[in-house]
Amino acid sequence: MGYARFIAGKTASYVLALLAAVSLLYVGIYPTLQKVIQASAVEAASEFQRNLARGHPGLSLAQMASEVATYKAAYLGAFGFDQPFPVKFALQMANLFEFHLGSSFFIQAPDGSKQVSAIVAAYLPNTILLFTTGTLLVVAVGGVIGLLAARSAGGKLDRVVPVVAIVHSSVPSWWIGFIFIAYFAYSLNVLPSGGISSVPPPAGTLPAFADFLRHLTLPLFSFFIVNFGGFAYVTRSLAVSTMGEDFVTTARARGMTEGRVLFKHVLRTASPSIVTQSILAVAGSLGGAIVTEVVFRWPGLGFLTFEAIIQNDLPVIIGSTFILTIILFMGLYIGELVYGVLDPRIKTGDL
C-alpha cells in the first residue's frame, strides 16, 4: 500500500520534472530550433516536389509550385509556425515527445534514413549498453570495496580507498581512454582501438559476440576505472557511520561473524542511502561516459553528438540531447523505485 503511493508520487514528480527539463531545453535552444524546423521544411518540400514530378508528370510548373507551397505551409503549420507562442510551444513540445525530431542536415542512419529519430534510435542501444553495464559494474565492485574498507576501518584498504577516490576525481575518463588505446591497442596490440566490431565482422554468432566483447572491454574499463573509486569512498563513509549504531554493536555482542554483520545488518541499513548516492553517481558520470564513446569511436549517442558538432548538424544535436534527457530521467526513476523497495519506512507508509 505504502509502496504504491510512493510510486504514484514519484511517477508524477518525475513526469512533471521531465516536462520542465525539456521546456528548459526548448527555451534555451528556441532560436536554433526554429531555424532547424524551417530547414527541415525546405528539405521535406523538395522531396515532396521530386515525388510529385515523378508521380504526376502532367502537372504544369505553376500547379507544381502551388502544391509544394501548400505542402510546406502545412509542414510548418504542424509545428505551429503561424501561431502565437503558447500554441507554438505546445505543438513543438508535442512533436518532440512524439519523436518527430525532423531530418538531419548531413548525418544518416545506417539504413540511409535522414530522420533524426531513426538516427538516434540506431545509436541509442550502444549508449545504454555501455552506460548501464558500466554503472552496474561501478556500483557492484565499488560498493563491495567500500564495505570491505569500512570493515577494516583504519586498515590498509581503508587508507587506499580515499587515495584512489582523490586521483579519480581529477582524471577525465575519456583521457584515460586515450592512454588505454595507446597502450593496449597500439603498444601491446592485444585489444581493438575502437569501434564496436571488426571490419568485416567475424562469421557466426559466437565469434561475433566474442569480437563485440573485445571491443567493449576498453571503453567499459575506462569508465569503470575512473568511477569506482569515488563510489567506494562514499559507500565506505555511509557504512562506517552505520557501524557506530547500537544495533550493530548488539549484533556483534550476539557473536555474529563480521561478514554477517557487514552484509546483513550494515548493508541492509545503509542501502537506501547507497542507492541515493548511486543516483547521484549516475547523473554525474553520464557526461564522461558519452565522451568516452568519442575516444573509442563507440557508435553511441556521445559519438553521434561529436560527429554532429563537427558537421554542425543541429537537428541531430537537439534530438540526441532530448533522448539523453529521457534516458537520464528513466535511469534516476528506476533508482527511485529501487530505493522504495529497500527503504522499509516506505512499505509501512511512514514516509
Place this chain on the structure above:
Amino acid sequence: MEPSGRRRGYLREFLRSRSGVAGLVLLVALFATSAFVVATTSPSQVQRWQNPAAWEGNPQAAPPAWVNYFGVDAPQTVQLSLGRWSNLSSGAGGAFSASASFSWEHGVPASDLAVVPVFKGQVYEMDVTWTKPDGSSVVMSVSSPVSGSFYDATSSSFKQGIAQFIQAQTGAYVSSVTTPQEVAALFGQDGRDLLNSSVQRGTYTVAVEVLGARGLAPSSWEVSVVGDSYGTMGTDSSGRPIDLGVLAGLPWALEIGSLGSVVAVVGGVLWGGLSGFLGGAKDRAMSWGTLVILATPGLAFIVALSYNVRLTLLSEALIIAGLSWPVFAIIARTVSLSIKSQTYVEADRAMGVSQLRTFTTHFLTRLTPVTVAFTALSVSGFIITGETLAFLGIEPANVITWGGILNAAISFDASVHGWWWWVLFPGVMIIVASLPFVLVGFALDRVVAPRVSAR
C-alpha cells in the same frame, strides 16, 4: 566570538592533514604560474597559436628533446642566422652573399631545411648552396622570392634542385621526390647509394646568394635545419610546441574551474539549505526544482545551448554552474534538516526569533564551512567539464585549452601514429590542475563534515 574560535580550530585541524597542506602548496604554485602566464601572454600569441602556418619552422609531430637521453637519436633544430651580407655588386643591380656553418653529429638526417628570406627591394633570384662535409654541394634556386615567405623542402624550387643532385649522384631519373628523400640526399654519402646511405657527420655549410634590383637590402635571415625533437613536450602535427599550449591553457582551466565551482556551490547550498530550513510544501517544491536540473544531462544541454549563447569564460562558467548545482543542494538540504532538529532552533522558535534571523545565525554559519569544502572539492569537476567541452569542440574563441589540444590530437590520429607526447602532457596537466583542489577539498571535508570516527 564562538564562530571565530571554531574557525581557528578548523584551520589547525586542516594544517594537521599532510595531503591538505601539500595540496595548498601546489595550489599556490599553480596560481603563481597562472599569473605569470597571464602577465606574459598577449592576445596576438593566442592568434598565432590558432594559425598553423605560423609554426612552419618547427619540426612537426616531434617528440620532446629529452628523448635523446633515452637512447633515441632525435636531433634538435639548428637555427642559423644569415646577417653578415657581403656586397658582390660593383655597379648596377644588387648582389649579396652570406653563409653559415654548423656541425652535425647525428646518425639521422634533419627532417627539413627551411629558409626565410627578409629583404627590402626586389630579388630576382636566390641561390641556396648546401655544402656537405665531403665538399659536394647542392644548389637550390628560387626565382623572385617573397620577403618573409617560407621556403623549405616542400617548395618546388627546392625539390627541383635536390632532384637534380640525386640524378647526378645516382644516375637514375627522378620524377618526383618526397621530403624524406630530399633530406636523405642532403645528408647522405654521395654515390649511387645516396638515398639509402648513412649520414655524413661533420661540418655543413649553407651559403646564400641573392641577386636583385638596385637598392636591394637584405636583413637578417633565418635558416632552420629542422630537427626531429623539440622543447620539453614536443610539437603537434603543425609544429606547435605542446609546452607552450599546455602553459597557455592553465589560466583558463583555473578560471573556469574556480568560477563555475563558486557559483554552483554557493547557489546549490543556499537553495538546498533554504529548502531544508523552510520544510513542508516549500521544501517539496524546491526539491522538485532540484530534481529537474539533476536529471538534465548537463554536458549534452551545454552543447545544445552553446549554439544559442556566445560562449565566453563567464557565460560558459554560468551555464555549467547552472546545470551542476543540484548535487550540492541535495547535500546541503540534508545538513539543513539535521540542524533543524537541534534544540537551539526550537528555542529560537519558542522565543519568537524571526525566521530570517534563525536562518542566518544558525543555518548559514553552519553551512559556510560545508560550502568552502565543497567549493574546493568540486573545482576539479568543473575543470574537467570545461576541458571535456573543449575536447568536443565547444569552447570560447580565442582561448587555448588542453581539451582543444586533445581534440586536435584525436583528429590527427595521434594515438595511431604513436605521438604520445601530444596526448600525454595536456591530459596530465588536467590532473595537475585538478589534484591540488581535490587534496585541499578532501582535507577540508574531513575537518568540516560531521566526523566519522574510526573504531
